[in-house]
Amino acid sequence: MSVLIFFIAAIGTLGAAIGVIALQKPFYSVLALAAHLVLLAALFLLLRAEWVAFAQVVVYAGAVMVLYIFVVQYVGDEASPLGQAPGRPVTFAAFACGIALVSELFVAVLGTGLKAVATDGAPYTPGFGTPGQIGTLLLTRFLAPFEIASYLLLVAAVGAVLLARRRRGLADGIEDDAPRISVAELLGPRPAGTGTMHEAGGSVSVADR
Amino acid sequence: MSIAWYLAVSALLFVIGAGGVLIRRNPLVILLCLEMMLNAANLALVGFSRMWGNGDGQIFALIVMVVAACEVTVGLGLVVAIHRRRLPIDVDEMRELQG
Numbered sequence: 001m002s003v004l005i006f007f008i009a010a011i012g013t014l015g016a017a018i019g020v021i022a023l024q025k026p027f028y029s030v031l032a033l034a035a036h037l038v039l040l041a042a043l044f045l046l047l048r049a050e051w052v053a054f055a056q057v058v059v060y061a062g063a064v065m066v067l068y069i070f071v072v073q074y075v076g077d078e079a080s081p082l083g084q085a086p087g088r089p090v091t092f093a094a095f096a097c098g099i100a101l102v103s104e105l106f107v108a109v110l111g112t113g114l115k116a117v118a119t120d121g122a123p124y125t126p127g128f129g130t131p132g133q134i135g136t137l138l139l140t141r142f143l144a145p146f147e148i149a150s151y152l153l154l155v156a157a158v159g160a161v162l163l164a165r166r167r168r169g170l171a172d173g174i175e176d177d178a179p180r181i182s183v184a185e186l187l188g189p190r191p192a193g194t195g196t197m198h199e200a201g202g203s204v205s206v207a208d209r
Numbered sequence: 210m211s212i213a214w215y216l217a218v219s220a221l222l223f224v225i226g227a228g229g230v231l232i233r234r235n236p237l238v239i240l241l242c243l244e245m246m247l248n249a250a251n252l253a254l255v256g257f258s259r260m261w262g263n264g265d266g267q268i269f270a271l272i273v274m275v276v277a278a279c280e281v282t283v284g285l286g287l288v289v290a291i292h293r294r295r296l297p298i299d300v301d302e303m304r305e306l307q308g
Binding site: 002003006010013014017020021026029033036037043044046047048051052055059060063064067068071072074075076090091093094095097102105109110114116117119120121122123125128133134137138141145149152155156157159160161163 | 212
């Protein structure tokens, strides 16, 4: 049974991966990647990695793919051709590099000295890959990577907001620098109608200034 | 199924992703292909974790997922910034930094 599930999931995930790079419209590529991720989660389940499979479906196939679809719809979904022109040298070079890389990886996998690669893996212990085991590992042995990952997520979120924020003058295709605010401006009275606390409290009305 | 089968699937996925990065010109699709390559590495990590009967590889895979999420966030932010400047969404056109 597990052999059947493996082949269904493996062929499906490889087919969806080819779909990602072969489909013309980015929207269909995103949908193919979502299918690829769900089928990959099935492979993770076969490898007894329950929690990784769960995170894969919820975080990747759920959240990240929704983010992708938002951006694809925002940017516009024009089809992009697979290469610049038929017979584009880069495309041929890409195929040649791909074939070289896959043969190299297969030689590495099949010619490895690791005897256990040809087995089904170590004897299955109860609780392997469950949320309990992963949580224990994350909070004991891997506490430092866990904490650093949270800082990484924070920096990435702030960076993405900074990158994608609205800048002035974009309608003309001209990019202005961010407005410079001097210390004197900060200390002096603010311009009317900019939402100061005094205005909000009603002690200064906009019309007074 | 022996672990070698999973490693073979992982190698094929990695190569498909690498080929996609080389032949596609839309940065969105290139980001998708990067995701695929990271997932191929995840599959190999989880496979080795099963091989040793040890959870460490799965922790690696989870951390890789976090890094991939960060990469996607910044990459999509760049795509949105490119779009706002009315520049073409095409990596072959964006070559100002090319030496």
